[in-house]
Amino acid sequence: ANSTIRQVASGYDTFYYLKTDGTVHGWGWNAFGQLGDNTTGDKTTPPQASTAVSFVSIAVGRYHVIAL
Numbered sequence: 001a002n003s004t005i006r007q008v009a010s011g012y013d014t015f016y017y018l019k020t021d022g023t024v025h026g027w028g029w030n031a032f033g034q035l036g037d038n039t040t041g042d043k044t045t046p047p048q049a050s051t052a053v054s055f056v057s058i059a060v061g062r063y064h065v066i067a068l
Helices: none
Strands: 005-010 014-019 024-028 058-060 065-067
Touching: 005 058, 014 058, 014 065, 024 065
Parallel strands: none
Antiparallel strands: 005 014, 014 024, 058 065
């Protein structure tokens, strides 16, 4: 099934979106693994955060992202 983007948010050189299927994707600066894909390399395309949890909302600060 296709899903669409529900929400977008940005932090310090990072960008995230939440899809209607509950997945979170992010790209940009990733020195501390803040993109959630179990890597620390910067990304120019948005990988999905590594999680089995379905999210309904995201909030982003300067160096972090919070997902509910």
